[in-house]
Amino acid sequence: MIISHRLESIAKMVDSVESIIDVGTDHGYLPIYLISKDITNKVIASDINKGPVEKAKYNINKENLQDKIECRLGGGLTTIKTNEVDAVVIAGMGGNLIKDILEESIDLVKKMEYLIFQPVQNPEVLRKYIYENKYEVLDEELCYDEGKYYEIIKVRYNESKIIEFNQEVFYLIGEKLIQKKHPLVKEYIGFRINKYKNILDFIQDTGETSIQRKKQLLYYIEGLKEMLKCL
Numbered sequence: 407m408i409i410s411h412r413l414e415s416i417a418k419m420v421d422s423v424e425s426i427i428d429v430g431t432d433h434g435y436l437p438i439y440l441i442s443k444d445i446t447n448k449v450i451a452s453d454i455n456k457g458p459v460e461k462a463k464y465n466i467n468k469e470n471l472q473d474k475i476e477c478r479l480g481g482g483l484t485t486i487k488t489n490e491v492d493a494v495v496i497a498g499m500g501g502n503l504i505k506d507i508l509e510e511s512i513d514l515v516k517k518m519e520y521l522i523f524q525p526v527q528n529p530e531v532l533r534k535y536i537y538e539n540k541y542e543v544l545d546e547e548l549c550y551d552e553g554k555y556y557e558i559i560k561v562r563y564n565e566s567k568i569i570e571f572n573q574e575v576f577y578l579i580g581e582k583l584i585q586k587k588h589p590l591v592k593e594y595i596g597f598r599i600n601k602y603k604n605i606l607d608f609i610q611d612t613g614e615t616s617i618q619r620k621k622q623l624l625y626y627i628e629g630l631k632e633m634l635k636c637l
Contacts, residue, residue: 407442407469409435412524412556415549416497419522419560420445423492427452429482429507430498434462437475448474450491454481483511497524497558501532508535516563520544529557530577536561537569537577546580548590555594557583575629584633592637599630 409417413436420426420440425448428437437449451462459479466475478485483494494515496504504523508515515521525532536543542564549556557580571577578598583591606623609616 407435407438409439411549411551413439413497415547415551415556416495416522416524416558417443417445419545419547419558420493420495421520422446423519424448425450425491426493426495427483427486427491429494429496430454430458431462431477432458432498434465434475434477436495436497437462438465438469438471441471441474442469448476448491450476450478450486452478452480452485454479482507483514486514488514489517492519494518494521495524496521498526501525501528501530501535504532505535508539518562520560520562523559523561524556525559526556529559529580530574533559533580534574534577537571540565540567542567543580543582546582546588548580548583548588548594550590555590555597573629575626575633578626578630579633584637587637592634595630595634595637599627602627602630 417436417439423446426440426446427450429452431437431451431453434451437451440446440449451466453459453462456479459477463477466472466477496507504525523532536559540563541561543559543561545560547558549558559580579591579595602623606620606627609620
């Protein structure tokens, strides 16, 4: 099966495990790929909506993989029991929603070998939560697919790991991406700078909330410019 560059980038971060859950599976393409490449032996493909679950079932049956991939209807990690899977993928959701899923199922999360997140909005919100709530960042990846940048973050829960940055700007771009000088990181930082500049230009209101938002955006822009100087 040919999958998108985004899903392929996620799949490359999946270490070989016995079982994994793909939360928000949509069409079930990632589970099918993981099984077909012998990366894992079993996948639970879950989604909160019935439509995607039915689509996933159709695609899984078409590939004759129904004995390896089980579809479940439900939100977040509510569809699994303790120790039922070894790892988690949550892709295609906003950073706030992923954070909520983790908080709601923290006892399950603690037992996972690793978790992979691909937030489509607010990655900085998720990253801040990860750093401040005992998660160890194992790796980070960045990909560009169909005109969009996607951040992928791989973590595991670690009781002794708490990191708090004294500057909010460090939550905007993954530390691992900076450390390994990812080939896309410079252009991604440039993209984020332009994004914040455009938002800044759009704000016309002169109220206190708008003034504070402008200050935050200017802070982000200057911080990201400083990051670029280090690369």
